[in-house]
Amino acid sequence: MNDERFNPPRLALLLLRYACRNSYQEALIGDLIEKFREGQTRAWFWRQTLAAVILNALGQLRSYWPHISYAATAVFLRCFFSDADFLKPLPKWLHWSSLPWPWSQLAFELSRHSLLALAALFTLSLGLIIERAFRWDRVVWTGLISLGVLALGHFSVDVFPWLHRPVPNDMYHRNFLIIPGSIRVALSFCGFFLAALLGCRGLASKRLHLNKLNSGATHLEI
Amino acid sequence: MEEMARSGFLGEFELMLLLAVMRLGEKAYGVPISTEIENHTGRDVALSSVYAALERLSEKGLVTSFQGEPTLERGGRAKRYFQMTPEGIRALKTTRAALTNLWSSIPLLEEGRL
Numbered sequence: 638m639n640d641e642r643f644n645p646p647r648l649a650l651l652l653l654r655y656a657c658r659n660s661y662q663e664a665l666i667g668d669l670i671e672k673f674r675e676g677q678t679r680a681w682f683w684r685q686t687l688a689a690v691i692l693n694a695l696g697q698l699r700s701y702w703p704h705i706s707y708a709a710t711a712v713f714l715r716c717f718f719s720d721a722d723f724l725k726p727l728p729k730w731l732h733w734s735s736l737p738w739p740w741s742q743l744a745f746e747l748s749r750h751s752l753l754a755l756a757a758l759f760t761l762s763l764g765l766i767i768e769r770a771f772r773w774d775r776v777v778w779t780g781l782i783s784l785g786v787l788a789l790g791h792f793s794v795d796v797f798p799w800l801h802r803p804v805p806n807d808m809y810h811r812n813f814l815i816i817p818g819s820i821r822v823a824l825s826f827c828g829f830f831l832a833a834l835l836g837c838r839g840l841a842s843k844r845l846h847l848n849k850l851n852s853g854a855t856h857l858e859i
Numbered sequence: 860m861e862e863m864a865r866s867g868f869l870g871e872f873e874l875m876l877l878l879a880v881m882r883l884g885e886k887a888y889g890v891p892i893s894t895e896i897e898n899h900t901g902r903d904v905a906l907s908s909v910y911a912a913l914e915r916l917s918e919k920g921l922v923t924s925f926q927g928e929p930t931l932e933r934g935g936r937a938k939r940y941f942q943m944t945p946e947g948i949r950a951l952k953t954t955r956a957a958l959t960n961l962w963s964s965i966p967l968l969e970e971g972r973l
Contacts, residue, residue, distance in 0.1 A: 661910040664926075667936025668889035668906050674932060689907035696911065 645673045649686040657693045665689060703764025704833035711757035711783070711829040712822055715750055724749045747791055754783045754829065761833060779836025786828040869954045875900065876912055877951050880922060880941050888938040913941055921947035
């Protein structure tokens with residue numbers, strides 16, 4: 638039996654090992670190797686590997702649904718309510734003009750977005766309650782990191798001057814981004830999702846620990 | 860039947876998996892389970908979807924699993940064997956009863972016109 642026929646694709650095995658971490662990982666790899674050595678092709682092995690990776694990724698997404706709901710709600714609120722009339726007086730209520738810099742600028746430019754991002758924390762809390770993983774520190778950290786991400790995203794525009802143009806006839810000389818709206822929405826979603834991931838990082842590591850406990854696999858290397 | 864209605868009926872693939880596990884008895888692990896389904900349905904089955912569905916069934920308490928010894932022909936990986944639980948057997952029986960009832964009450968089928 639030659640080496641090619643006996644050993645499954647090494648890259649596929651690496652993918653299975655690192656991109657497919659779950660409680661049945663070892664048994665699945667063993668089954669795939671067994672069927673491959675019984676005469677299945679390398680193409681078959683790759684198809685099975687890709688199916689396993691995609692299925693695992695979907696499962697992971699499902700396990701992060703509170704984070705995804707939070708990011709989606711925050712983006713939705715920002716898209717549809719950041720210019721709402723009832724939020725327009727918010728910087729005035731915060732007395733932005735009497736605050737020292739940079740708080741004045743933050744209050745003026747970001748207070749509405751921040752309020753909407755914080756309102757979306759309700760969705761995250763609800764998701765964590767349903768998952769029986771609610772803790773105040775997770776929600777507070779997610780809120781704080783979200784505000785940081787918002788500020789970073791907002792002011793990082795200044796690092797890329799070729800990406801913005803001045804708003805016509807704006808008395809405050811504000812700029813707007815020229816990158817397409819869909820990309821901005823996607824970036825915003827990623828930012829909020831990252832904030833939720835970091836804010837609830839204890840939750841993710843607990844899940845991984847549970848998965849490892851469940852797998853309980855001991856194996857010899859090929 | 861009432862009990863099954865409370866816990867939810869088995870899906871098509873779950874039903875196939877439970878039947879395969881039952882047919883294989885002590886030899887029920889990933890490879891023979893997928894082969895059994897492929898042989899009897901003519902459908903290509905991804906091994907990962909077999910394991911994902913079996914894990915769901917295990918969470919529902921319909922199957923249990925235990926680990927075998929690592930073997931050289933599997934690259935040193937252990938097999939994971941599955942067994943039916945009494946709840947799993949009950950779920951199969953109630954699903955069969957429900958399906959039989961539904962099939963038998965179709966007049967066109969009974970008269971052989973379909």
